[in-house]
Amino acid sequence: MSSRKSLHIALIGAGRIGSFHAESIARRIPNARLVAVADPAPGAARRLADTLDCEVAHTDPTALWSDPDVDAVLIATPARFHTPLAEAAANAGKHVFCEKPMALTIAEADRVIAAAAANGVQLQVGFNxxxxxxxxxxxxxxxxxxxxxxxxxxxxxxxxxxxxxxxxxxxxxxxxxxxxxxxxxxxxxxxxxxxxxxxxxxxxxxxxxxxxxxxxxxxxxxxxxxxxxxxxxxxxxxxxxxxxxxxxxxxxxxxxxxxxxxxxxxxxxxxxxxxxxxxxxxxxxxxxxAYTAQIQHFVDVVLQRVEARGPTGAHARxxxxxxxxxxxxxxxxxxxxxxxxxxx
Amino acid sequence: MSSRKSLHIALIGAGRIGSFHAESIARRIPNARLVAVADPAPGAARRLADTLDCEVAHTDPTALWSDPDVDAVLIATPARFHTPLAEAAANAGKHVFCEKPMALTIAEADRVIAAAAANGVQLQVGFNxxxxxxxxxxxxxxxxxxxxxxxxxxxxxxxxxxxxxxxxxxxxxxxxxxxxxxxxxxxxxxxxxxxxxxxxxxxxxxxxxxxxxxxxxxxxxxxxxxxxxxxxxxxxxxxxxxxxxxxxxxxxxxxxxxxxxxxxxxxxxxxxxxxxxxxxxxxxxxxxxAYTAQIQHFVDVVLQRVEARGPTGAHARxxxxxxxxxxxxxxxxxxxxxxxxxxx
Amino acid sequence: MSSRKSLHIALIGAGRIGSFHAESIARRIPNARLVAVADPAPGAARRLADTLDCEVAHTDPTALWSDPDVDAVLIATPARFHTPLAEAAANAGKHVFCEKPMALTIAEADRVIAAAAANGVQLQVGFNxxxxxxxxxxxxxxxxxxxxxxxxxxxxxxxxxxxxxxxxxxxxxxxxxxxxxxxxxxxxxxxxxxxxxxxxxxxxxxxxxxxxxxxxxxxxxxxxxxxxxxxxxxxxxxxxxxxxxxxxxxxxxxxxxxxxxxxxxxxxxxxxxxxxxxxxxxxxxxxxxAYTAQIQHFVDVVLQRVEARGPTGAHARxxxxxxxxxxxxxxxxxxxxxxxxxxx
Amino acid sequence: MSSRKSLHIALIGAGRIGSFHAESIARRIPNARLVAVADPAPGAARRLADTLDCEVAHTDPTALWSDPDVDAVLIATPARFHTPLAEAAANAGKHVFCEKPMALTIAEADRVIAAAAANGVQLQVGFNxxxxxxxxxxxxxxxxxxxxxxxxxxxxxxxxxxxxxxxxxxxxxxxxxxxxxxxxxxxxxxxxxxxxxxxxxxxxxxxxxxxxxxxxxxxxxxxxxxxxxxxxxxxxxxxxxxxxxxxxxxxxxxxxxxxxxxxxxxxxxxxxxxxxxxxxxxxxxxxxxAYTAQIQHFVDVVLQRVEARGPTGAHARxxxxxxxxxxxxxxxxxxxxxxxxxxx
Missing domain, CATH: 3.30.360.10 (Dihydrodipicolinate Reductase; domain 2)
Structure with missing residues (x-):
C-alpha cells in the first residue's frame, strides 16, 4: 500500500449514510478509491457497488480483513456493530474510519482504541x-x-x-x-x-x-x-x-x-x-x-501527507x-x- | 411666543400624512401642541381636530396667518400648494415645517427660502x-x-x-x-x-x-x-x-x-x-x-434649545x-x- | 381622579431605571403626568423632579399615600422594598406599577395580590x-x-x-x-x-x-x-x-x-x-x-379605555x-x- | 473518445484562473482528466502540469490540435487570445470551454459560434x-x-x-x-x-x-x-x-x-x-x-449524459x-x- 497514490477504502454498511460516504470516496475524493462494499442485506452491497463502478461486493464484512487490496474501512453500519467491526478491522491492519458512536460502553471504546494502537492503524471518528x-x-x-x-x-x-x-x-x-x-x-x-x-x-x-x-x-x-x-x-x-x-x-x-x-x-x-x-x-x-472534508483528511493522513487532527477514539470515548x-x-x-x- | 414652554403648531392639510403628523404633534412630542388644523375639504379639519382634542379648525389656511396662538405651521397639503403656503406662512412670521417637495421650480424654491430668511423664521423640510x-x-x-x-x-x-x-x-x-x-x-x-x-x-x-x-x-x-x-x-x-x-x-x-x-x-x-x-x-x-424625530428637532430648534441641523430650503432646492x-x-x-x- | 384626562403618577425610587421611567411618564406618555418623586437619598428626588418640571419631591414615600393628587405609583426601588411599598400603596387606594421582582417570597406575593384585589386597584409588573x-x-x-x-x-x-x-x-x-x-x-x-x-x-x-x-x-x-x-x-x-x-x-x-x-x-x-x-x-x-409601552398600557387601563393585558401579580408570583x-x-x-x- | 469514461481536457493558459481550473479538472471532477497544459511562458505549463500529475506540457497550444488524447480544451488565456484559440480548437474538433469574454467584437463572436456549429463540438462560456x-x-x-x-x-x-x-x-x-x-x-x-x-x-x-x-x-x-x-x-x-x-x-x-x-x-x-x-x-x-459545477456540466454534456444548459456562444455574443x-x-x-x- 505504501506506494499507492490513492487510498483503497472498503465501505461496510450500504445504508443511507454509508451510500453517501461511498459516493464521496468514489467521486469527491481524488486520492481515494472505493474498492469494496460489504453489507449483509442481500444485494445491497452489489447494487451500491455497481452504481459506483466498484467491482467487489460482500455480504460478510469479515471477507475484507484478508483482502490486500483494502487499505482502510469506513464503518457505517447500525451503531451496535461499530465496535466489533472497528476492532476486527484494526486487528487486520486496516485503517479505520468509524461513524459515530464508535462504542456504546467505555469498555468497548477502550478495546477499539487499544486495537488501533496495537496495530498502528489510523482511527478516525465521524464527528463531521x-x-x-x-x-x-x-x-x-x-x-x-x-x-x-x-x-x-x-x-x-x-x-x-x-x-x-x-x-x-x-x-x-x-x-x-x-x-x-x-x-x-x-x-x-x-x-x-x-x-x-x-x-x-x-x-x-x-x-x-x-x-x-x-x-x-x-x-x-x-x-x-x-x-x-x-x-x-x-x-x-x-x-x-x-x-x-x-x-x-x-x-x-x-x-x-x-x-x-x-x-x-x-x-x-x-x-x-x-x-x-x-x-x-x-x-x-x-x-x-464537511462530510467530504473529514474523509479527505483521513485519506491524507494515511497517505502520510498531513498530521492527524481529526476526532480520534479518545474523543469518541x-x-x-x-x-x-x-x-x-x-x-x-x-x-x-x-x-x-x-x-x- | 418666546415664553412658551410648548411650540404651538397648526397643521395645514388633513390627509393621510398630515393626520399622522398631527397625531405626532399632539401625542408624541411633549413640548409641542396642536393648536389648529386647516383643510379646505368640508369637515376634514374639524374631524381631525376633534380626535386630537384640538379646538380650532379652518377650511381656509390663511386664517392662521393672523392667529397669535400659532407659532408654526406644518404644511402637508398636495405638493402644488407647498410653495404658496410656505411663503405666506413665513411672511406672516410663522415658522415653517414643509413636507417635500418644498417647491416644483427653482424660482419657487428661491421664493420660499427668501421669505424665511427675510422674516427670520425656521424653515425645515420633511426629508424624514x-x-x-x-x-x-x-x-x-x-x-x-x-x-x-x-x-x-x-x-x-x-x-x-x-x-x-x-x-x-x-x-x-x-x-x-x-x-x-x-x-x-x-x-x-x-x-x-x-x-x-x-x-x-x-x-x-x-x-x-x-x-x-x-x-x-x-x-x-x-x-x-x-x-x-x-x-x-x-x-x-x-x-x-x-x-x-x-x-x-x-x-x-x-x-x-x-x-x-x-x-x-x-x-x-x-x-x-x-x-x-x-x-x-x-x-x-x-x-x-424618524417622522417624530424630525418634528421634535424642529420644535427644539424654534424653542431655541438646539442648533438647527435638519434639511433646509437650500437642501430642498x-x-x-x-x-x-x-x-x-x-x-x-x-x-x-x-x-x-x-x-x- | 375619574374625571382626569391624564393619570397622575408618583415615582418611588429615583435610581437609574426609576429616573428613566420618570422621564417616560413626563415626556413619552401624553396622558400621564409625573406629579411626585420619592426617594430616601437626600436630594435625589428633588434633583430628578426638577429636571422633569415636577414640583413635589419626598424623601419619605409614605407621604404619597394621603396625597389626593397621586392616582398611581411606579415602584422602582431596590427589590427588597417592592412588597411593602406595593402593599401600602394598594391599601392607600393607589394603582400600582411595580418593577420586578414584585416579591421575594410567595407569602409576600400573596399579600400584594390580596391588597390590590381588596382595594380594587390595578397592579401591573414590569416584565417589559x-x-x-x-x-x-x-x-x-x-x-x-x-x-x-x-x-x-x-x-x-x-x-x-x-x-x-x-x-x-x-x-x-x-x-x-x-x-x-x-x-x-x-x-x-x-x-x-x-x-x-x-x-x-x-x-x-x-x-x-x-x-x-x-x-x-x-x-x-x-x-x-x-x-x-x-x-x-x-x-x-x-x-x-x-x-x-x-x-x-x-x-x-x-x-x-x-x-x-x-x-x-x-x-x-x-x-x-x-x-x-x-x-x-x-x-x-x-x-x-417596550418600557414606554408597558407604562402606556398601565395608564390606559387605569383611565379605563382598554382591557388589562399586562403582567399582573399572579404572573409575578x-x-x-x-x-x-x-x-x-x-x-x-x-x-x-x-x-x-x-x-x- | 466516445468510449472514454473520463473527458480528457487540455488547459490553455496557466495563469491564476487557468491554474485553478486545472486543479478543478484534476482533483474535483471525477470524470475529467487533465491531459495537457499549454502556456507560452517558459516553464509555466510544465510547472503546473507537474503539480497535478499531468505529463504533457506545451509552450505552443497549437500542438494540441492534432493530439488524439485531447478531447476538449479549456481556454483561460488573456482575453485577446480567446477568439483565435476557440476557433482553432473547434476547427480541430475539440470541444471548447472558453473563459469570458469569448470575443471582443461581434464578428469574432460569430466566427467562434460558426466554428463550433460547423464542427459539431460543444462550446460553453465561463459565466460562472x-x-x-x-x-x-x-x-x-x-x-x-x-x-x-x-x-x-x-x-x-x-x-x-x-x-x-x-x-x-x-x-x-x-x-x-x-x-x-x-x-x-x-x-x-x-x-x-x-x-x-x-x-x-x-x-x-x-x-x-x-x-x-x-x-x-x-x-x-x-x-x-x-x-x-x-x-x-x-x-x-x-x-x-x-x-x-x-x-x-x-x-x-x-x-x-x-x-x-x-x-x-x-x-x-x-x-x-x-x-x-x-x-x-x-x-x-x-x-x-460554481467554478467546479460549470466544468462538471461541460464534461457531462460532452460525455453525453445530460442536456446542455450552460451559457453558449450565443449568450457570450x-x-x-x-x-x-x-x-x-x-x-x-x-x-x-x-x-x-x-x-x-
Missing amino acids: RRWDRAFAEGRAAIDAGKVGTPQLLRSLTRDPGPFRADPAKIPLWTIFFETLIHDFDTLLWLNAGARPVEVHAMADALVRPDAKAGGHLDTAVVTIRFDNGALAVAEANFCATYGYDIRGEVFGSGGMVTMGDVQRSSLRLFDGSGVSSDTWRLDTHHFVD AALAVALACIESVKLGRSVALSEVVSP | RRWDRAFAEGRAAIDAGKVGTPQLLRSLTRDPGPFRADPAKIPLWTIFFETLIHDFDTLLWLNAGARPVEVHAMADALVRPDAKAGGHLDTAVVTIRFDNGALAVAEANFCATYGYDIRGEVFGSGGMVTMGDVQRSSLRLFDGSGVSSDTWRLDTHHFVD AALAVALACIESVKLGRSVALSEVVSP | RRWDRAFAEGRAAIDAGKVGTPQLLRSLTRDPGPFRADPAKIPLWTIFFETLIHDFDTLLWLNAGARPVEVHAMADALVRPDAKAGGHLDTAVVTIRFDNGALAVAEANFCATYGYDIRGEVFGSGGMVTMGDVQRSSLRLFDGSGVSSDTWRLDTHHFVD AALAVALACIESVKLGRSVALSEVVSP | RRWDRAFAEGRAAIDAGKVGTPQLLRSLTRDPGPFRADPAKIPLWTIFFETLIHDFDTLLWLNAGARPVEVHAMADALVRPDAKAGGHLDTAVVTIRFDNGALAVAEANFCATYGYDIRGEVFGSGGMVTMGDVQRSSLRLFDGSGVSSDTWRLDTHHFVD AALAVALACIESVKLGRSVALSEVVSP
Missing part, C-alpha cells in the same frame, strides 16, 4: 461538525482568544421532519448515543482543554408521545458543567418541520461566537407574505463539504462518557458526575 | 429618512471616514403595493418630484460636500402600463455623477408587493455602509416553507421614530434640481447637466 | 420584554398555532459589560430574583397555558470568581419542565462584552420562532475587517419602546416560584419540583 | 455566476413566477482590494469586456426571454485617478432598458476593501429575489466592537462550487453586445441603442 466551515472558524476564533474563557456554551441538533421512523425499531437511548453525541463532541471540542464534570438531562417523547411507554425518547435538554467553570447546554429533537438545524454558540469573558444557519443559501424571496429563505432539509446537503452520564441522569432523575460513569 | 437610526448612523460612519471617499452610492424607494390610486389623478412627474426627491436628498446628504453635475434617467409605466399614454410614470432608474467623481443610482417603483422598501448604500475607497431593511422586527418564523419574517407595510410604521434634471433627461432621452436646469 | 415588538409578535405567532405545541424553549439575558458593581453589595440570589425572573416570565408567557413542574439550575461566579465565596453568582443555566411536556432553558450572565443580549426561541411540533437581535440597527459596515454592526449597549436604549425552585436546586444540587416551593 | 447556488435558485424562483414580471434588476461586481495591478497593463475597456460582462450575462439570464434595447453607461477612474489619462476605467454604472420594459443596473468597481462582492436583485410585479452575500460563513463574532463576520476575499473561494454599447455610450456621452452595435 468539526469540519464545517463555520464551526471550524469558530474553534479557530476561540483558540485565538476572541471569546476569552468560555462560560456558556450551546450546541443543538434538530433532525428534519416529518418523523417517519417506527419508534419501536429505534434502539433505546438513541437520542444520546447517536444524536446528542455530536453535540457532546462539539462542546468538548469547542471548550478545548476543559473536561466535563457533571451532567443533568431531561428527556421526553414529545414528537411521538405514544412511543414513550416503550422507552423511546425524541426530545432532550442536557446541561454540562466543565472543570473550567463553563456551563453548556445540548439540545435535540427528532422532528423539525423546517429542516435540519445545527447550531453552536460559545459565550465567554471576551465575547461570543455563533455558528450554524438553517438558511440554505443567500437567496431571499420578498413577496406578499414577507421575506423568506429556504432551509437545509438534509444533513447530506448541508454538510456535504469522551463524548460517550457524557452520553452515559445523561442516561444515568434520566434514569435517576438527578445530576450525575462524570466520575460515576468513567474513571478518568 | 435623515432621521432614521440606520441612515443617521450611516452618515456618521461616512463622516468618520469609515468608507473613505464615496465612489458608488445607491438609494431606493419602493412604495408598498397594491397600487390602488387612479394614475390620472397623479400629477405628472410625481415619481421624481415626490418619490425620488427623498432619494436625491439622501444621496446628496450622504455624499456630503459633493455636488451633482450630471443626471441620466430612464422611467416607464410598468405597474400601470395602460396609464403610460397619459404621462404617468411609476418606475425609474436615475444615475447621478457628482463632482467628487462618485456615481450614484436612485431607483423607485410604486408597487412593491412585499411592503415598504427603503435602502441606502455607500461604497467608497475604504469600505461600504448599507442601510435599511424591510424586515419589521427580529422575529423569524421557521416552518415547512423555510424561514420567514414580516416586512414593513407602511412608511408611518417603519419610520414612526438642491434635491429639486436633480429632479428637474431627471425630467429633462426623460424628455430629451439623454444625460442632462445640472447646469442646464439651475445656476449654481 | 412582553412589550417588545418581536416578543409580542412571537407570542402572537404561537397563539396563531404557527409553531404547534411548544417542545423546546429558550430565553436568555446577558447584561452588558464591563461588570463594575461590587459583588458584596449585590443581594444573594440576585441572578434568579432580578435577572432570570425576566426569562421565567417570558417562558411562562410564551408557553401559554402550561405550568412549570420541575426545575434544575446550575450557577456559578464566572465573571467574578473571587466573589463566589461570598455567595455571589453571575452565571446560570436553568432547565424547566412544563406540564405540557415542553422543556425550557433559561440562561443568564452579568457581563457580555458585546452589549445587552436578550433572545428568545420557541420550537414546537409545527415550527419555530426566534426573537431578539443584538444588532442595533440595519446599518452594516463593510471594511478590511469584514462585515460588522453595532450592538445594543443598554436596556433603556434597546427596549425604550408564578415567575417567582420558578426562581425559588432554582435557589433550592442550587442549594440541594438536584432538580426541584415546583410543588416543593409553592402550593398550586 | 449562473452556477452559484443562490443565483441558480433565484433564476428558478423567477421561472416559477415568484417575482412576476421583472421591472427592476441589479447586478454588481466588486473585485477585492487592494488594487495592485499596473493600470497601464490592463487593456482598455476591461471593466466592460471582462468584469461587467459577468453582470450583463447575469441580467440577461435572469430577465429570461427579454432583450436589451438601450444602454447608458457612466464610468471613471476612481480607484486610480492617476491612470484615467491613459484610458483606464475602474468604476462604472450601467443602465439597461429591456424590451419587456424592465430597467436594469450593472455596477462595478475594482477595489472593495472588504473583499469579493457579487450580488443580484430582481424586483418584479409579484415580488423580489436577492442573491449574494459577502459573508463567508454563518460564523458571527460578538465582542466589544459589535457583531462581525468575515467576508469572501477571492472569487476562487467564494465560487469554488449577447453579453458582448451590451459591453460594446456601454463603450459607445461612454465615448459618445449618451444612451446607445443595441441596434447601433449589433444587428439582431
Whole structure:
C-alpha cells in the first residue's frame, strides 16, 4: 500500500449514510478509491457497488480483513456493530474510519482504541461538525482568544421532519448515543482543554408521545458543567418541520461566537407574505463539504501527507462518557458526575 | 411666543400624512401642541381636530396667518400648494415645517427660502429618512471616514403595493418630484460636500402600463455623477408587493455602509416553507421614530434649545434640481447637466 | 381622579431605571403626568423632579399615600422594598406599577395580590420584554398555532459589560430574583397555558470568581419542565462584552420562532475587517419602546379605555416560584419540583 | 473518445484562473482528466502540469490540435487570445470551454459560434455566476413566477482590494469586456426571454485617478432598458476593501429575489466592537462550487449524459453586445441603442 497514490477504502454498511460516504470516496475524493462494499442485506452491497463502478461486493464484512487490496474501512453500519467491526478491522491492519458512536460502553471504546494502537492503524471518528466551515472558524476564533474563557456554551441538533421512523425499531437511548453525541463532541471540542464534570438531562417523547411507554425518547435538554467553570447546554429533537438545524454558540469573558444557519443559501424571496429563505432539509446537503472534508483528511493522513487532527477514539470515548452520564441522569432523575460513569 | 414652554403648531392639510403628523404633534412630542388644523375639504379639519382634542379648525389656511396662538405651521397639503403656503406662512412670521417637495421650480424654491430668511423664521423640510437610526448612523460612519471617499452610492424607494390610486389623478412627474426627491436628498446628504453635475434617467409605466399614454410614470432608474467623481443610482417603483422598501448604500475607497431593511422586527418564523419574517407595510410604521424625530428637532430648534441641523430650503432646492434634471433627461432621452436646469 | 384626562403618577425610587421611567411618564406618555418623586437619598428626588418640571419631591414615600393628587405609583426601588411599598400603596387606594421582582417570597406575593384585589386597584409588573415588538409578535405567532405545541424553549439575558458593581453589595440570589425572573416570565408567557413542574439550575461566579465565596453568582443555566411536556432553558450572565443580549426561541411540533437581535440597527459596515454592526449597549436604549409601552398600557387601563393585558401579580408570583425552585436546586444540587416551593 | 469514461481536457493558459481550473479538472471532477497544459511562458505549463500529475506540457497550444488524447480544451488565456484559440480548437474538433469574454467584437463572436456549429463540438462560456447556488435558485424562483414580471434588476461586481495591478497593463475597456460582462450575462439570464434595447453607461477612474489619462476605467454604472420594459443596473468597481462582492436583485410585479452575500460563513463574532463576520476575499473561494459545477456540466454534456444548459456562444455574443454599447455610450456621452452595435 505504501506506494499507492490513492487510498483503497472498503465501505461496510450500504445504508443511507454509508451510500453517501461511498459516493464521496468514489467521486469527491481524488486520492481515494472505493474498492469494496460489504453489507449483509442481500444485494445491497452489489447494487451500491455497481452504481459506483466498484467491482467487489460482500455480504460478510469479515471477507475484507484478508483482502490486500483494502487499505482502510469506513464503518457505517447500525451503531451496535461499530465496535466489533472497528476492532476486527484494526486487528487486520486496516485503517479505520468509524461513524459515530464508535462504542456504546467505555469498555468497548477502550478495546477499539487499544486495537488501533496495537496495530498502528489510523482511527478516525465521524464527528463531521468539526469540519464545517463555520464551526471550524469558530474553534479557530476561540483558540485565538476572541471569546476569552468560555462560560456558556450551546450546541443543538434538530433532525428534519416529518418523523417517519417506527419508534419501536429505534434502539433505546438513541437520542444520546447517536444524536446528542455530536453535540457532546462539539462542546468538548469547542471548550478545548476543559473536561466535563457533571451532567443533568431531561428527556421526553414529545414528537411521538405514544412511543414513550416503550422507552423511546425524541426530545432532550442536557446541561454540562466543565472543570473550567463553563456551563453548556445540548439540545435535540427528532422532528423539525423546517429542516435540519445545527447550531453552536460559545459565550465567554471576551465575547461570543455563533455558528450554524438553517438558511440554505443567500437567496431571499420578498413577496406578499414577507421575506423568506429556504432551509437545509438534509444533513447530506448541508454538510456535504464537511462530510467530504473529514474523509479527505483521513485519506491524507494515511497517505502520510498531513498530521492527524481529526476526532480520534479518545474523543469518541469522551463524548460517550457524557452520553452515559445523561442516561444515568434520566434514569435517576438527578445530576450525575462524570466520575460515576468513567474513571478518568 | 418666546415664553412658551410648548411650540404651538397648526397643521395645514388633513390627509393621510398630515393626520399622522398631527397625531405626532399632539401625542408624541411633549413640548409641542396642536393648536389648529386647516383643510379646505368640508369637515376634514374639524374631524381631525376633534380626535386630537384640538379646538380650532379652518377650511381656509390663511386664517392662521393672523392667529397669535400659532407659532408654526406644518404644511402637508398636495405638493402644488407647498410653495404658496410656505411663503405666506413665513411672511406672516410663522415658522415653517414643509413636507417635500418644498417647491416644483427653482424660482419657487428661491421664493420660499427668501421669505424665511427675510422674516427670520425656521424653515425645515420633511426629508424624514435623515432621521432614521440606520441612515443617521450611516452618515456618521461616512463622516468618520469609515468608507473613505464615496465612489458608488445607491438609494431606493419602493412604495408598498397594491397600487390602488387612479394614475390620472397623479400629477405628472410625481415619481421624481415626490418619490425620488427623498432619494436625491439622501444621496446628496450622504455624499456630503459633493455636488451633482450630471443626471441620466430612464422611467416607464410598468405597474400601470395602460396609464403610460397619459404621462404617468411609476418606475425609474436615475444615475447621478457628482463632482467628487462618485456615481450614484436612485431607483423607485410604486408597487412593491412585499411592503415598504427603503435602502441606502455607500461604497467608497475604504469600505461600504448599507442601510435599511424591510424586515419589521427580529422575529423569524421557521416552518415547512423555510424561514420567514414580516416586512414593513407602511412608511408611518417603519419610520414612526424618524417622522417624530424630525418634528421634535424642529420644535427644539424654534424653542431655541438646539442648533438647527435638519434639511433646509437650500437642501430642498438642491434635491429639486436633480429632479428637474431627471425630467429633462426623460424628455430629451439623454444625460442632462445640472447646469442646464439651475445656476449654481 | 375619574374625571382626569391624564393619570397622575408618583415615582418611588429615583435610581437609574426609576429616573428613566420618570422621564417616560413626563415626556413619552401624553396622558400621564409625573406629579411626585420619592426617594430616601437626600436630594435625589428633588434633583430628578426638577429636571422633569415636577414640583413635589419626598424623601419619605409614605407621604404619597394621603396625597389626593397621586392616582398611581411606579415602584422602582431596590427589590427588597417592592412588597411593602406595593402593599401600602394598594391599601392607600393607589394603582400600582411595580418593577420586578414584585416579591421575594410567595407569602409576600400573596399579600400584594390580596391588597390590590381588596382595594380594587390595578397592579401591573414590569416584565417589559412582553412589550417588545418581536416578543409580542412571537407570542402572537404561537397563539396563531404557527409553531404547534411548544417542545423546546429558550430565553436568555446577558447584561452588558464591563461588570463594575461590587459583588458584596449585590443581594444573594440576585441572578434568579432580578435577572432570570425576566426569562421565567417570558417562558411562562410564551408557553401559554402550561405550568412549570420541575426545575434544575446550575450557577456559578464566572465573571467574578473571587466573589463566589461570598455567595455571589453571575452565571446560570436553568432547565424547566412544563406540564405540557415542553422543556425550557433559561440562561443568564452579568457581563457580555458585546452589549445587552436578550433572545428568545420557541420550537414546537409545527415550527419555530426566534426573537431578539443584538444588532442595533440595519446599518452594516463593510471594511478590511469584514462585515460588522453595532450592538445594543443598554436596556433603556434597546427596549425604550417596550418600557414606554408597558407604562402606556398601565395608564390606559387605569383611565379605563382598554382591557388589562399586562403582567399582573399572579404572573409575578408564578415567575417567582420558578426562581425559588432554582435557589433550592442550587442549594440541594438536584432538580426541584415546583410543588416543593409553592402550593398550586 | 466516445468510449472514454473520463473527458480528457487540455488547459490553455496557466495563469491564476487557468491554474485553478486545472486543479478543478484534476482533483474535483471525477470524470475529467487533465491531459495537457499549454502556456507560452517558459516553464509555466510544465510547472503546473507537474503539480497535478499531468505529463504533457506545451509552450505552443497549437500542438494540441492534432493530439488524439485531447478531447476538449479549456481556454483561460488573456482575453485577446480567446477568439483565435476557440476557433482553432473547434476547427480541430475539440470541444471548447472558453473563459469570458469569448470575443471582443461581434464578428469574432460569430466566427467562434460558426466554428463550433460547423464542427459539431460543444462550446460553453465561463459565466460562472449562473452556477452559484443562490443565483441558480433565484433564476428558478423567477421561472416559477415568484417575482412576476421583472421591472427592476441589479447586478454588481466588486473585485477585492487592494488594487495592485499596473493600470497601464490592463487593456482598455476591461471593466466592460471582462468584469461587467459577468453582470450583463447575469441580467440577461435572469430577465429570461427579454432583450436589451438601450444602454447608458457612466464610468471613471476612481480607484486610480492617476491612470484615467491613459484610458483606464475602474468604476462604472450601467443602465439597461429591456424590451419587456424592465430597467436594469450593472455596477462595478475594482477595489472593495472588504473583499469579493457579487450580488443580484430582481424586483418584479409579484415580488423580489436577492442573491449574494459577502459573508463567508454563518460564523458571527460578538465582542466589544459589535457583531462581525468575515467576508469572501477571492472569487476562487467564494465560487469554488460554481467554478467546479460549470466544468462538471461541460464534461457531462460532452460525455453525453445530460442536456446542455450552460451559457453558449450565443449568450457570450449577447453579453458582448451590451459591453460594446456601454463603450459607445461612454465615448459618445449618451444612451446607445443595441441596434447601433449589433444587428439582431
